[in-house]
Amino acid sequence: MSYNILIVDDSRTTRTVISKTLNIAGIPINRLHEAENGKVALKILEDNWVDLVLADINMPEMDGVEMVNRMARDGLLKTIPVVIVSTEGSQTRIEEMRAKGVKAYVRKPFTPELIKSLVEDILGEKNAR
Amino acid sequence: MWKIYWEKKMLDEHKTILSEVSRDVLMRYVFMFGEECEKENIMPDNLDYLNVYVAFNGHCEGRVGIIAPAELCIEMAANVIGTDIEDCNCTDDAKDVFEELTNVICGQFLTGAYGDEPIFNLSPPSISEAGELNWVEISENDNSLAFMVEDTTVLIYLEIERR
Numbered sequence: 165m166s167y168n169i170l171i172v173d174d175s176r177t178t179r180t181v182i183s184k185t186l187n188i189a190g191i192p193i194n195r196l197h198e199a200e201n202g203k204v205a206l207k208i209l210e211d212n213w214v215d216l217v218l219a220d221i222n223m224p225e226m227d228g229v230e231m232v233n234r235m236a237r238d239g240l241l242k243t244i245p246v247v248i249v250s251t252e253g254s255q256t257r258i259e260e261m262r263a264k265g266v267k268a269y270v271r272k273p274f275t276p277e278l279i280k281s282l283v284e285d286i287l288g289e290k291n292a293r
Numbered sequence: 294m295w296k297i298y299w300e301k302k303m304l305d306e307h308k309t310i311l312s313e314v315s316r317d318v319l320m321r322y323v324f325m326f327g328e329e330c331e332k333e334n335i336m337p338d339n340l341d342y343l344n345v346y347v348a349f350n351g352h353c354e355g356r357v358g359i360i361a362p363a364e365l366c367i368e369m370a371a372n373v374i375g376t377d378i379e380d381c382n383c384t385d386d387a388k389d390v391f392e393e394l395t396n397v398i399c400g401q402f403l404t405g406a407y408g409d410e411p412i413f414n415l416s417p418p419s420i421s422e423a424g425e426l427n428w429v430e431i432s433e434n435d436n437s438l439a440f441m442v443e444d445t446t447v448l449i450y451l452e453i454e455r456r
Contacts, residue, residue: 176389180374
C-alpha cells in the first residue's frame with residue numbers, strides 16, 4: 165500500500181527536506197503534494213485523496229491554525245491525520261490544535277528520524293483500522 | 294516604531310537566551326558551528342549581506358533579525374538541502390533557508406524567554422539586501438549579538454517594544 169501525503173509549509177526548502185526524509189525513510193508514497201499555505205492546501209484536499217498532512221503553523225495568506233479549523237468543520241477532511249511541523253512553542257496553542265484532531269506535533273528544527281518515526285506510527289495506525 | 298528594550302536585567306537575560314538558542318539552531322538546522330564573539334573586535338567583511346527579521350506579537354511585541362553575508366546563506370542552503378553549493382538554486386534557496394533560520398530562532402527564543410504558555414503570532418519573515426552601513430549600524434546597537442560562523446561575522450538582533 166502506498167500513500168498520498170501533503171506537505172504544507174511556506175519554506176520551499178523545508179518542504180524539500182521533509183520530502184527527502186519521507187523518501188529516504190522508505191515510506192511508500194503514491195503521490196506527494198506540496199502547498200505553500202493553508203489556502204492552497206485546502207484546495208489540494210478538495211481535489212485529491214490525501215492520507216496524511218504535515219503542516220507548518222506560521223504561513224502567509226492562511227496559517228496552519230485556520231487550515232486545521234476548516235478541516236475540523238468538514239466531515240471528510242476531519243478524518244485525515246494532521247502532523248504539525250512548526251517553530252511554535254506554545255503548549256496552549258498545541259493543546260487547542262490537538263483538541264481539533266491534530267495527531268502530533270514536531271518542533272523545528274526537527275530530525276529526519278523523528279519525522280520518519282511519527283509518519284510510520286500514524287500511517288501504521290491508520291492502516292490497522 | 295520599534296524600540297530597544299532598555300531594562301538592563303531583562304536585556305541581559307534575553308541576550309543569554311538568544312545566544313544559546315542561536316548557537317543551538319545554527320548547529321541543528323544549518324549544521325554550522327556559531328561562537329559568540331565580542332563586538333569590539335569585529336569588522337564588516339566587505340561583502341554583500343542579507344538582512345531578515347521575523348516580527349512577533351501577542352504576550353509582547355518585537356522582532357528577531359539576522360544580518361549575514363549572502364555567500365554564507367548559500368552555504369547554509371547547501372547544508373540544509375544536502376547538496377553541493379554548485380548544485381543549489383543559490384539566490385532563492387539561500388533566502389528561503391535564511392528566512393526559515395530566523396523564524397526558528399525567533400520561535401525558540403520566545404519559548405526560552407517567556408515559557409510555553411503565552412501564544413505569540415509570528416509574521417512571515419521579511420528579507421532585504423543590506424550593505425556594510427546596515428551591518429555597522431546593527432553592530433553598534435546594544436540589542437545585537439555577534440557570532441563567528443564559518444570565519445564570517447553574523448549579527449543577531451532582538452527588539453522588543455517597550456510598554
